[in-house]
Amino acid sequence: MNVAVVGTGYVGLVTGAVFSDLGNDVVCVDKDVDKIEGLRAGRMPIYEPGLEELVARNVADGRLTFSTDLADTVRRSDIVFIAVGTPPKATGESDLTAVEEVAHGIAEALDRYKVIVNKSTVPVGTGDLVRNIIERNRRRPVNFDVVSNPEFLREGSAIEDTLRPDRIVIGAPSQQVAMTLLELYAPLERPMIITDVHSAEIIKYASNAFLAAKISFINEIANLCELAGGDVTQVMKGMGLDPRIGSAFLNAGLGYGGSCFPKDTDALIQTAASLGYEFRMLRSVVDVNRERVQRFLGLIRKVLGPLEDQVIAVLGLAFKPKTDDMREARSVELIPRLAMSGARVRVYDPVAMENARRHLSVPIEYCQSSYEAAEGADAIAIVTEWNEFKLLNLERLRQVMRRPLVFDGRNIYEPERMRRLGFEYHSIGRKPAFPN
Ligand code: NAD
Numbered sequence: 174m175n176v177a178v179v180g181t182g183y184v185g186l187v188t189g190a191v192f193s194d195l196g197n198d199v200v201c202v203d204k205d206v207d208k209i210e211g212l213r214a215g216r217m218p219i220y221e222p223g224l225e226e227l228v229a230r231n232v233a234d235g236r237l238t239f240s241t242d243l244a245d246t247v248r249r250s251d252i253v254f255i256a257v258g259t260p261p262k263a264t265g266e267s268d269l270t271a272v273e274e275v276a277h278g279i280a281e282a283l284d285r286y287k288v289i290v291n292k293s294t295v296p297v298g299t300g301d302l303v304r305n306i307i308e309r310n311r312r313r314p315v316n317f318d319v320v321s322n323p324e325f326l327r328e329g330s331a332i333e334d335t336l337r338p339d340r341i342v343i344g345a346p347s348q349q350v351a352m353t354l355l356e357l358y359a360p361l362e363r364p365m366i367i368t369d370v371h372s373a374e375i376i377k378y379a380s381n382a383f384l385a386a387k388i389s390f391i392n393e394i395a396n397l398c399e400l401a402g403g404d405v406t407q408v409m410k411g412m413g414l415d416p417r418i419g420s421a422f423l424n425a426g427l428g429y430g431g432s433c434f435p436k437d438t439d440a441l442i443q444t445a446a447s448l449g450y451e452f453r454m455l456r457s458v459v460d461v462n463r464e465r466v467q468r469f470l471g472l473i474r475k476v477l478g479p480l481e482d483q484v485i486a487v488l489g490l491a492f493k494p495k496t497d498d499m500r501e502a503r504s505v506e507l508i509p510r511l512a513m514s515g516a517r518v519r520v521y522d523p524v525a526m527e528n529a530r531r532h533l534s535v536p537i538e539y540c541q542s543s544y545e546a547a548e549g550a551d552a553i554a555i556v557t558e559w560n561e562f563k564l565l566n567l568e569r570l571r572q573v574m575r576r577p578l579v580f581d582g583r584n585i586y587e588p589e590r591m592r593r594l595g596f597e598y599h600s601i602g603r604k605p606a607f608p609n
Contacts, residue, residue, distance in 0.1 A: 174197045174198070174251050174252060174356075174357060175197070175198050175249055175250045175251050175252075176189070176192050176193075176197045176198065176199045176200075176250060176251070176252050176253075176254065176357070177199075177200050177202060177246045177247055177249070177250035177252070177253045177254065178192070178199060178200070178201045178202070178254045178256055178292075179202045179203075179243060179246075179253065179254065179255050179256060179257060179275050179278075180202075180203060180255065180256040180257035180258065180271070180275075180293070181201045181202070181203035181205075181208055181209070181212065181218070181239065181256075182203075182218075182219070182256065182257075182258060183219055183221065183326075183328055183331060183432075183498070184256045184292060184293070184324050184326065184331075185201060185203070185254070185256035185257070185292075186201060186212075186217075186218070186219065186221075186224070186228070187221060187224065187326060187331040187332060187335050188254060188256060188292065188324070188335060189201040189237060190224065190227045190228050190231060190237060190332070191227070191332065191335045191336060192357070193231040193236040193237035194227060194230070194231055194236075195357075195360045195361075196236070196360075197236065197357070198236055199231075199236060199237050199238075200237075200238050200239070200240050200246045200249065200250070201237070201238075201239050201240070202239075202240050202241065202242070202243050202246045203239075203241065204241060204243075205241075206241055209239045209240065209241050212228070212239045213239050215228075215229060215232075219497065219498075220496065220497040220524050221328065221329070221331050221332065221496070222329070222330070222332070222495060223332045223333075224331070224332060227332060243275070243278040243279075243282065244278065244281060244282035245282075247278070247279050247282035247283065247287070248282050248284050250287065251287060251288070251353075252287065252288045252289075252290060252353060252354075252357065253279055253287055253288070253289050253290065254290045254292045254322075255272055255275050255276075255289065255290065255291050255292060255293055255303070256292040256293055256324070257271035257272060257274075257275055257293055258271055258293070259271070259272060259293045259294055259295055259436075260436065261435075261436040261439055261440065264443065265436075265439035265440060265442060265443045266296075266439075266440060266443045266444075267294075267295060267296050267436070267440045267443075269295065269296075269299060269302070271293075272291070272293055272295060272299065272302075272303065273302070273306060276289075276302075276303045276306035276307055276310075277306060277310055279307055280306060280307040280308075280309070280310035280311045280312070281310065281311075281312055283307065283311045283312070283313060283315055283317060284313060284315065285315055286315060286316045286317060287317050288317070288318050288319075288320055288350060288353045288354070289303060289307065289317055289318070289319045289320070290319075290320045290321075290322045290354065291303060291319065291320070291321050291322065291323075291374075292322055292323065292324050293324075294323060294324070294377050294378070294381075294433065294437060294440075295321075295374060296374065296378075296440055296443075296444045297371050297374040297375050297378075297444060298371070298374070299321075299374060300319045300320075300321050300344070300370040300371070300374060301319075301370075303319050304319045307319075318345070318346055318347075318350040319346070319370065320343060320344060320345045320346075320350060320351070320353075320354060320370070321342075321343075321344035321345075321370045321373035321374050322341070322342065322343055322344070322354060322373070323342055323344075323373060323374070323376060323377035324377075325338060325339070325340075325342075325377075325380065326338070328431070328432075328493070328495070328496040328498050329493060329494060329495030329496045330495065336361065337361070337363065338361070338363050339363075339364070340363065340364045340365070340366055341354075341358050341361070341363055341364070341365045341366070342365075342366050342368065342373050342376050342377070343355065343358075343365060343366070343367050343368070343373065344367075344368045344369060344370040344371070344372060344373020344374060344376075345367060345368075345369075345370065346369075346370060348367065351367045355367075377437075378437055378440065378441040378444070379441075381433055381434055381437040381438065381441075382437065382438050382441050382455055382458070384421075384422045384434070385429055385434045385437075385438050385455075385458050385459075385462070386454070386455070386458045387421075387422040387423055388422055388423075388424075388428060388429050388434075388462070389428070389457070389458040389459075389461035389462050390423075391405065391409060391423045391424065391425045392425050392426070392428060392461055392462070392465060392601075392602075393461055394408055394409075394425070394602065395425035395601050395602025396468075396602070398602040398603065399602055399603075402604060403602075404602070404603045404604070405425045405584075405601065405602025405603060406425075406584055406602070406603065408602075409423045409424065409425065424583070424584065425584060425601045425602045426465070426558075426582055426583045426584060426601050427465045427466060427469055427503040427507075427556065427582040427583065427601075428461075428462040428463075428465035428466070428503065429462055430492035430493070430500075430501040430502045430503050430505075431492040431493060431498065431500060431501055431502070432492075432498060432500040432501065434501075435459075435462075435501045436501075438455055438458060438459050439459065441455060442455050442456060442459070465503070466503055466506040466507050466510075469507065469554075469580065469582050469601075470507065470510055470511070472580060472599055473485075473511075473552065473554065473580055474514075476552075476578070476580075476597075476599060477551065477552060477578075479514075479515070480511060480514040480515050480516040481514070481515035481516075482515060482516075482517065483515075483516050483517070483551040483552070484516070484517045484519065484549055484550045484551050484552075484575065485511055485516045485517070485518055485519070485550060485551065485552050485553075485554055486519045486520070486521070486540075486543075486546035486547045486550040486552070486553045486554070486574075487504060487507070487508060487511075487518060487519070487520045487521075487546070487553075487554050487556055488520075488521055488522075488543050488546065488553060488554070488555050488556065488557070488559075488562050489504065489522055489555060489556040489557025489558070489559055489562065489583075490502060490504040490520055490521075490522035490525045490526065490528075490529045490533075490556065490557065491504075491522055491524065491525035491528075491557050492557070493557060493558075494557055494558055494559045494560065495559075496524070496525070497524045497525040497527070497528050498525070498528070499525055499528045499529055499531070499532040502525075502532070502556075502557075503556055503557075503582070504520075504522075504529070504533075504556045504557070505532050505533065507554070507556060508520065508533055508535065508537060509533070509534075509535045511554075512535040512536065512537060513535070517538070518535070518537040518538070519537065519538040519539075519540050519545075519546045519547075519548075519550065520537055520538070520539055520540065520546060521539075521540045521541070521542060521543050521545065521546040522557065522559070523559055523561050526539055543561070543562065543565055543570065544565075544569060544570060544573055547570050547573050547574050548573045548574075549573070549574070549575050550573075550574050550575060550576075551574075551575055551576045551578065552576065552578040552579070552580060553570070553574070553578070553579045553580065554580045554582060555579070555580070555581045555582055555583055555585060556582050556583070557583070558583035558585050562585060563585050563586075567586075567590075567591070567594050567596070568594065571594060571595055571596060576597075577595055577596045577597060577608070578596070578597045578598075578599075579591065579596050579597070579598050579599070580599050580600075581598065581599065581600040581601070582600075582601065583601075584600045584601050584602075584603065586598065586600070588600065588603055588604065588605070588606035589606065591606050592606035592607065592608055592609070594608075595608045596608060
């Protein structure tokens with residue numbers, strides 16, 4: 174099939190690369206000229222394990238190309254995926270400017286029947302909006318259909334998730350229209366569910382809101398453990414083995430960040446409000462998450478006292494491991510507050526350092542390794558649970574620090590082990606450990 178993917182970000186580029194790998198002719202379009210030129214030269218705009226090889230292979234085989242010309246790409250395609258960003262507005266609603274822009278562009282170029290697929294995360298009713306824009310602005314009286322096909326990939330395992338999704342949701346106006354997408358996805362041999370367009374749009378938000386709720390729930394249990402003297406990691410294990418609950422997204426820590434959960438939870442609250450419904454539970458989920466960094470900062474202040482001139486090594490900047498994505502990363506909330514309190518902040522992340530420079534404007538020192546960041550530090554704060562940090566030589570780490578103090582915002586170490594190694598160790602929802 175001839176496939177166009179509009180928006181060459183985390184979702185669009187991975188989707189385009191995977192569809193081309195399945196044997197389709199794919200053109201990835203973006204309005205960002207630098208991005209497209211970079212991709213043509215073999216430079217990936219994002220870090221995603223396996224992406225560079227996948228793109229290179231399909232470009233070399235002539236199935237994957239890149240363009241800035243939306244009209245030309247639309248004309249060559251049977252299916253057009255919209256995978257542009259839908260960032261939050263100040264009100265928490267989704268900003269649909271990019272989706273609307275693309276819908277206008279498609280309308281002008283529409284020359285024969287095509288299926289337009291919304292892959293961006295968009296509020297319920299956006300399928301209707303796209304349909305109306307195209308209907309009103311098309312130059313020729315040709316038919317088209319609008320389908321919702323929300324994306325569930327996770328950054329860091331985006332290719333694997335796209336090749337082996339748990340489910341493929343196709344929200345289509347009819348079975349016949351859904352068939353085009355069924356055919357495209359058939360080689361993956363994964364479960365597919367066909368719904369109406371509105372339900373598909375809601376499935377995406379409901380899924381993200383539910384996962385965010387799990388995270389806030391276990392974080393509240395962590396707060397309770399701290400007061401009652403329990404261990405949240407044990408509680409989580411005991412809960413997670415119940416198949417009705419499951420252990421995924423049940424880790425206490427600094428809460429959720431990233432480009433999806435914060436904006437999607439806010440957007441769902443706004444969608445509900447616009448329909449006259451107050452989503453009370455989701456409001457609490459968001460409130461609990463908002464308090465996480467402040468609480469962690471309170472712990473650091475309580476233990477260290479005034480932060481003036483204290484050296485704090487922050488390990489992990491990306492919003493989660495295996496990505497360089499800094500959007501809504503907890504580090505972006507924590508580091509300026511540390512710096513503004515007078516702390517000297519030294520940071521290290523395995524892949525997000527370059528992006529971090531664009532997100533952090535306070536003066537901080539970027540280091541080449543965890544050990545370099547910890548050199549002479551009064552404390553370490555672990556913000557992202559990279560595997561690399563779990564495997565650190567902790568003996569060596571302790572030796573380079575001025576004070577062997579660790580604040581672990583992600584519970585990556587065992588308190589008893591840290592005690593034995595001579596650290597003062599504070600984590601989330603567990604008793605602190607002190608060296609003998
Ligand atoms: P992104 O910001 O990485 O990429 C979006 C791309 O769209 C950018 O390259 C931008 O230049 C391009 N773009 C914007 N306006 C355009 C236009 N008018 N014409 C052509 N290109 C245009 O975003 P992303 O993370 O890939 O997310 C895309 C959508 O997918 C969002 O709605 C997001 O919520 C959703 N989503 C993201 C993830 C994720 O993990 N990142 C997962 C599931 C769903």
